[in-house]
Structures are given as structure tokens and as C-alpha cells.
Amino acid sequence: MKTSTIRRGALFEAGTNQSGSKSGAWSYLPTSLPFPASDMDVSLASAGGDLGGARRIVLTGGCVGKLGMEYASFRADEWFECSVLSNKTFAFDPIRRSDGSSGEYDELADMPRTRNRHASAIVGGKVYVFGGRDETDLIIPEERLTSDHAAVAMEDNLVYIIRGYAQDYTALEQVTAIDMTDPTYPTYADGPPLKSTRGDVDAVVLDDGTGDAYVSGGFTHENQ
16 A cells, blocks of 8 residues: 655655555655646546546646745735635545656646635535635635645545534534535535634545544644
């Protein structure tokens, strides 16, 4: 098994040895991101669907300004915002080729709007994007407003939105279940709340047959 993480426009790969145990080493992949970005979201597409058939990593949006997130203030309020956001979507095949390369990026259709600090999930071979913030740090005006959250796709076309922040960066604990059976008319329901409020959170569903989602990390609005 190999997993990849993305930093500063480069790809790094956590390797395993032939027995399947951790090798303890990271290696640099020669393939870089199409452009430097931060605060985008990454989701994993299974084989099949509308994303080219193979298991691929799908990247959406993000902050692409040269200065990245910049400090801003107005009276007593302080925040960070990015003045240049992306609406691009790319799919990357991480399989290493015989020549040592690790595949190429395919540019998919642009998102309808730019956004960062959002979350994405893939259901039925299609990419769905939820929430996030615009160039002025306002939350994208969609149902169940939030940013810096996580989204995980579960069985039965359900996507769980695991809360991040409200507009004023108050951390939230609510979990929302979205039924994407009919994506034109999704239905929303409250899921079990987190045991603590948190934003800047991440989550993953293990492919072990249990269907359990695991949530990690994050901050509260008190920066804890």
C-alpha cells in the first residue's frame, strides 16, 4: 500500500517494503502539481464512474495566490484570506510507471466558482464539492454553511459533512448526512454530533468493510 500527500507543489510518497510493513522512508515523486496551491481539497475516486475508470486522486480549488493566505483586519476583527482562488479540478493517477514516472494530471471540468477551505466527496463516479470560502473570506452561500470541514462518502449514496467553522470561525460540532441518491434534489439530515467542537478537521473511511469514519485533528475557536 502507498499513500501520497501534497505540499508546496510537490508529491511525496510513503513507501512500504515487499512484506507490506512500513519502510519508514518518504520518497519524492518527480511529478509536481499543475501549480502551487494550498487549502484545496483532495478525494479518492474508485475505479469506474465518470473519472476515467482508474483509481485516481482528485484535487479541487484552493488558494493559488503568490502570497498564499494573507493577514487582514477591520476594526477589532482579524482573519486570513486569499485574494486568488482556483476553480480548477485535476485528476492524478498515482500508479508508478515502468520508466519511474508516476502518471500525469488530467484537467477535468472547471468548478462553477472559485473556492478554498472546502470539502469534496465522490459518489457514483462524480465529484461533489461542499462549502468553503471565497476571496473575501466569506463562506460560500450554500445550505449548512461551513468551511474547514471534512466530507466522507459512505454507503447508500450518503455524504457526511463533519463540521468545521461558522463564518466567524466559531468551531462547530454538528455532523450533516446528505443523501445524494438524486443529486439534483439532495436531502439533508442531522447526524450524531462530534464529541467536541472542531474546525480544520480531517476524516477518512477505511476500506475494511465496517463503513466506519475516523475523524482526526482540528482546532476550536479558542485556538486549542
